[in-house]
Amino acid sequence: MTVLLAAAAATLFAIGTYLLLQRKLSRIIIGLGLLTHGANILLISAGVRGEPPIIEGAETSSFADPLPQALALTAIVITFGVTTLLLALAFRSWLLTDDDEVQDDLADRHVAGHDATRDETEDQQELIAWEERR
Amino acid sequence: MPLLLLSFAVTGFALIAGGQRLGAKSFVVGGAPMAAAFVWILAQLDDVTSNVVIRRSIAWVEPLGLRLDLRLDGISATLALVVAGVGVAVMLYAACYVGAEEATPGRLAGLMVLFSGSMLALTMADNVFLLYVCWELTTITSYLLIGNRHTDARARGAALHALLITAAGGFALLAGLLLIVADSGVDRLSVLAANPPTHLPTAAIVLVLVGVFTKSAQYPFHSWLPGAMAAPTPVSAYLHSATMVKAGVFVLALLAPIAHGAVPWRGMVVAAGLCSMLFGGLRALRQQDIKLLLAFGTVSQLGLLTVLFGLGTPETATAGWVLLVAHALFKATLFMVVGIVDRGTGTRDLRAIPPLRSGWRGVEVVAGIAVASMAGVPLTAGFAAKELAFDAVSGLAWGAPWTLVGIVAGSALTVAYSARFFWGTFVAPRRRAPEDPGPTGPRVWFVTPPTLLTVIAVAFGLAPGVADGLATSALRVFGTSAATAHLSAWHGFGLPLALSAVVLAGGLALWTLLPRLESALERGGRVPNGGEIFLAVLRGVGQLATRVTAVIQNGSLPVYAGVILLTAALLPAGALVIGRASIDLPTFGSPGEAVVLALLLTGAFGAALVHRRFAAALFLSVAGYAMAGLFALSGAPDLALTQVAVETLSTVVFVLVLRRLPEGFERQASAPRRTASILIAAAVGATVFAFAVIAAGFDHDTAASDQMVEQAVPVGHxxxxxxxxxxxxxxxxxxxxxxxxxxxxxxxxxxxxxxxxxxxxxxxxxxxxxxxxxxxxxxxxxxxxxxxxxxxxxxxxxxxxxxxxxxxxxxxxxxxxxxxxxxxxxxxxxxxxxxxxxxxxxxxxxxxxxxxxxxxxxxxxxxxxxxxxxxxxxxxxxxxxxxxxxxxxxxxxxxxxxxxxxxxxxxxxxxxxx
Structure with a gap:
């Protein structure tokens, strides 16, 4: 790890975060890709740097740490899968709305502006009235 | 004992599953296990009265040390007899009560059997955890039975009301019991009784009492009981007057000998009990529905039971014991009478009941005897109970005068609503309509169950001494040296008799003055009652939930993502600030690395800043190829290869999708939103930087990696x-x-x-x-x-x-x-x-x-x-x-x-x- 690498990872995270907070799905997907790059830098620079970990002679002490590499490799491929899925979402959004903008959830807005408990309380009021009936 | 309880479960579920074909006969089938239990308990009475406690213990959850501990001693045999005996009568009664309009008689009968089994298990539970489980089983069966007519919104509401209150009380009880177990290290009730802890935690006392009050419908938690009258009348007679509501009192009876010395205990039981007794009685005077009248009467009577058992002296407990049995007998009888009247006349309204003449004489006599017992007329079981109560309370060392005044006043109210019930149901209608021949009387089978209960009640009232043995063994909860009980129908002249006379005279006077007191009662009725408080709490919780939902689930993805990312940035940042580490890092690696990183960041900034989709995707792939270069420089050729391949394919897939979408990102976010996004992004970046720098300062263990290198050839080939x-x-x-x-x-x-x-x-x-x-x-x-x-x-x-x-x-x-x-x-x-x-x-x-x-x-x-x-x-x-x-x-x-x-x-x- 060098300060430069740390700064690069941090910058990738910051830009990725900024893009994640946008409304266009394509920007969100790009943001996720940048975040992954940042995370992979953190992963591989967490291990010892050195020669490729491929055993040819007896000398293994100069090897780069293979474990973070295996983790990063997994991360790269998974990101491809996730990117494909998210692009399919963008594609679907285009099929339905001609755009890839993430709209606000109208049902949530409705709940926020509506007293969802009204029906039950009406039941209960009826019950109390019945109890009090003379 | 376990087999007996198992037979309830089997019968219950069988009836729910297949009772539909049996129709009303399923109630007779359901009565069978109750009759068996009744006979079995009677057969054990010799042992019980000679203080041989019958025990069974079955492994349950061994690793947690949970066992199904069952025991049959005096107090549990008493309540078990009531549960089984009244159960048999109620089931026979229900077979006549349910008509063609009851769509699912099998389910109703099955649930009643399941309740009965749960309640019996509750009386026999010797382990606090088993007690709690049975307690909740009765809550659940009660919920299902109140909501029996599930197409009726009112019945559903009432069932939910009862469930919310009694289940909340159940949790309080569990918490209280757990505190007691934690404090004393004992989870067996019999062991607790034998070696009473010198002191119980106050919190435990309060929690247990809250549980007791909810179950036994005590103020301020009584409001569910009147609502529960939406259940079919046999259910009301069984659960909500004779048995389930006694569960709270039963726990009170078990714990009072240990806890009655504590000030919060005495204060709470006396306050809640007297409030319930007085307010319940007053409310009963105002009801026009005779079923509701009885329901508030039950609240009132349970108040007296709470006071008697809660005070926790052998004398008050004896009075409570007699009242418990007497109340089960007369209240179940009266509910059955209400059901018969309801079925025969089609109404339960005091103002609308037609005159009951020919064929109704038997019902009237049965009701009269039961009412007399409720009011405490001499030579009834109720009278014996009241006399014992007056005697015991007047002899108390603590709070005697005003507790006694409260009980006397409450008993007078009981007399008044008893008179109102009997007069309004049987006498007043005949005076109102002298010519009306009235409806025909009920069938003999319909009247038989309440008559049976009344015969037992009369026998018990005339010669309560026969139960001396059982009552004495019930007092063993006070320890082995406790006093013996001597019950008699007549206690001679003295203060108790004088008080009984005052109660009867006062109650009758109150009843005759009732029309003039109407407006006063009306005003009293405006005081907020438990039902309204419950409703307000329910509404408040609902509104709070709506508001919380509106804030935390506002439907905007950027807001959600922002909250999550900010949390992810700030929480670790806090931890990083707290945990310090030495930082000693080289600034640069190789020149090649600097070049690659420059390319990487160019790609990243480009992807964020351009306003065209294609360009952004291409910048992303620039960053990706730069990553591949970085991997190659870091001794990771596998990663470099993979990254190149992935980047190539990603670019192709991006292009495939983006060719459909509009070229640019048209709508730009508002300035405040952009600022917020940038701030959150900066926070995340700063946290990551700090994390990377600080984490690099720690020596890390490479044992796993070293092992992988060592084992790759010999193990992994x-x-x-x-x-x-x-x-x-x-x-x-x-x-x-x-x-x-x-x-x-x-x-x-x-x-x-x-x-x-x-x-x-x-x-x-x-x-x-x-x-x-x-x-x-x-x-x-x-x-x-x-x-x-x-x-x-x-x-x-x-x-x-x-x-x-x-x-x-x-x-x-x-x-x-x-x-x-x-x-x-x-x-x-x-x-x-x-x-x-x-x-x-x-x-x-x-x-x-x-x-x-x-x-x-x-x-x-x-x-x-x-x-x-x-x-x-x-x-x-x-x-x-x-x-x-x-x-x-x-x-x-x-x-x-x-x-x-x-x-x-x-x-x-x-x-x-x-």
């Missing part, structure tokens, strides 16, 4: 440590990963192809259409395809020893497919392989999973590698290991995923319409 790690040491991870890939691919195809857009919509032409093909690209693609494919296979097979492996190989094969796609579109890709994309995908996952699982057949562990060397032409000595098969699975899965991506996004609208 491979020289490329990263690949051996992927397919062997961390093979499970890889298996999980390709499962995710498979799921994501299926999802992508499903999303992209779910609903097809009408082909009429104008779409920019894809870069290659099947109509116009460029010859030189076509040729180049045909030449390159086999070469790249061969390369990918080499990477796959060599990957164990050199950079490469299933992932890289598969991705490169995907790139080969991409080349063909560019040349000829989706048709070209489809022609390459007769296998469908999903078949390739599934084959890959299956191969990997099967290889992983195969060692299990040989009795080895999952993913264990078997290996053998073979000599092949050209390739020479090759080590064939099962890890290679696993890697082939990975290869196929990745190829399948790429094919799926083309399947999802690759076709043109024209092809799509085909």
């Amino acid at each position: 491979g020289h490329n440590v990263v690949n051996v790690t992927l397919v062997d040491f961390r093979g499970f991870d890889t298996l999980g990963e390709i499962s995710v890939l498979v799921a994501a691919s299926i999802g992508a195809v499903a999303l992209a192809r779910a609903t097809r857009r009408a082909p009429a919509a104008p779409v920019r032409e894809p870069m290659a259409s099947s109509v116009a093909r460029l010859a030189f690209i076509d040729v180049a693609a045909r030449v390159a395809f086999p070469a790249v494919l061969l390369m990918s296979l080499w990477l796959l097979f060599a990957g164990h020893d050199y950079p490469g492996g299933g992932f890289v190989g598969g991705l490169l094969a995907g790139a080969a497919i991409a080349i063909r796609y560019i040349a000829g579109g989706i048709q070209e890709v489809r022609q390459r392989s007769r296998l469908k994309p999903w078949t390739v995908l599934g084959t890959g996952l299956f191969l990997a999973a099967a290889t992983a699982a195969a060692p299990l057949l040989a009795g080895r562990s999952v993913l264990e590698v078997a290996s053998t060397s073979v000599s092949l032409p050209v390739l020479g000595e090759v080590e064939l290991s099962s890890a290679l098969v696993f890697d082939i699975g990975v290869y196929f899965a990745v190829v399948g995923m790429v094919l799926m991506a083309f399947e999802a996004f690759g076709d043109t609208p024209q092809e799509r319409a085909l």
Whole structure:
């Protein structure tokens, strides 16, 4: 790890975060890709740097740490899968709305502006009235 | 004992499942286990009264030390007899009560049997946990029974009301019992009683009492009981007057000998009990529905029971014991009478009941005796109980005068509402309509159960001495040396008799003055009662939930993401500030690294700043290739290869999707939103930087990595440590990963192809259409395809020893497919392989999973590698290991995923319409 690498990872995270907070799905997907790059830098620079970990002679002490590499490799491929899925979402959004903008959830807005408990309380009021009936 | 309880469960569930065909007869069937229990308990009475406690203990959850401890002693035998005996009568009664309008008699009967079994188990439970479980079982069966007419919103509301209050009380009881167990280390009730702890935690006392008050419908938790009258009358008679509401009083009786000395205990039981007694009585005077009148009467009587058992002296407990039995007998009888009147006349309204003349005489006599007992007329069981109560309370060392005044006043109210009930039901209607012949009387079978109960009540009232033995053994909760009980119908002249006279005279006077007190009672009725408080709490909780939902679930994705990311940034930042570490890092690595990082950041900033989709995607791939360079510089050739392949394919897929979407990002976010986004981004970046720098300062353990390097050749049979790690040491991870890939691919195809857009919509032409093909690209693609494919296979097979492996190989094969796609579109890709994309995908996952699982057949562990060397032409000595098969699975899965991506996004609208 060098300060430069740390700064690069941090910058990738910051830009990725900024893009994640946008409304266009394509920007969100790009943001996720940048975040992954940042995370992979953190992963591989967490291990010892050195020669490729491929055993040819007896000398293994100069090897780069293979474990973070295996983790990063997994991360790269998974990101491809996730990117494909998210692009399919963008594609679907285009099929339905001609755009890839993430709209606000109208049902949530409705709940926020509506007293969802009204029906039950009406039941209960009826019950109390019945109890009090003379 | 356990078998007996089991028979309740079996009968209950059998009736619920198959009782429909039996109709009303299912109640008779359901009465059978209750009758058996009744006889069995009677048979044990000799043992019980000679203080031989019958115990059974069955293993339940051994590791937690939970056992089903059952015991039958005096107090539990008393309540068990009531539960079983009244149960038999109620079931016989219900067989006549339910008519054709009861849609599910089998279910009703079955639930009543299940309740009965739960209640019996509750009386016999010797373990606080079993007690709690039975307590909640009665709550649940009560809930289901109140809501029996589930099509009626009112019944559902009442059932929910009862459930919310009694279940909340149940939790309080559990918490209180747990505190007692934690404090004393004992979970057996009998052990607690034998060695009473010197002091109980105040919190435990309060919690247990809250539980007791909810179950026994004491102020301020009584409000569910009147609502529970929505249940069929047999249920009201059984659960909500005779048995379930006594569960609270029962727990009170068990714990009072230990706890009655504590000030909060005495204060709470006396306050709640007297309030319930007085307010319940007053409310009963105002009801026009005779069932509700009785319900409030039950609240009132339970108040007296709470006071008597709660005070916790042997004398008050004796009075409480007699009242408990007497109340069960007369109140169940009266509810049955109400049901008979309701069925015969079609109304329960005091103002509308028609005159009951011929054929009703028997009902009237039974009701009269029961009412007399309720009011405490001499020579009834109720009278004996009241006399004992006055005597015991007047002799108290603590709070005697005003407790006594409260009880006397409450008893007078009882007399008044008793008179009101009897007069209003039987006498007043005849005076109101002297000529009306009235409805015909009920059938004999219908009146038999209440008559039976009344006969028992009369016998008990005239000669309560027969129960001396049982009552005395019930007092054993006070320890072995407790006083013996001597019950008699007549206690001679003295203060109790004088008070009884005052009560009777006062009650009757109150009743005659009732019409004039109407307005005062009316005013009293406006005081907020438990029902309104419950309603207000319910409404408040609902509104709070709505408000919380409105704030935390406002429907905006950027807001959610912002909150999550900010939390992710700030929480670790706090931890980083607290935990300090020495920071000693080189600023630069190699010059090459600086160049690569510059390229990387150029790509990143470009991707964020440009306003066109294509440009952004291309900047992203610049960043990706720069990453590959960084990997190459860091001694990670596998990563570099993978990154290059992934980046290439990602770019292709991006282009496939983005060609559909509008060119630019039109709508820009408002300035405050942008500022917020940038601030959150900066916070995340700062936290990551701090984390990276500080984490690098720690020495980390490389034992795992060293071991992987050491074991790669001898155990993993491979020289490329990263690949051996992927397919062997961390093979499970890889298996999980390709499962995710498979799921994501299926999802992508499903999303992209779910609903097809009408082909009429104008779409920019894809870069290659099947109509116009460029010859030189076509040729180049045909030449390159086999070469790249061969390369990918080499990477796959060599990957164990050199950079490469299933992932890289598969991705490169995907790139080969991409080349063909560019040349000829989706048709070209489809022609390459007769296998469908999903078949390739599934084959890959299956191969990997099967290889992983195969060692299990040989009795080895999952993913264990078997290996053998073979000599092949050209390739020479090759080590064939099962890890290679696993890697082939990975290869196929990745190829399948790429094919799926083309399947999802690759076709043109024209092809799509085909």
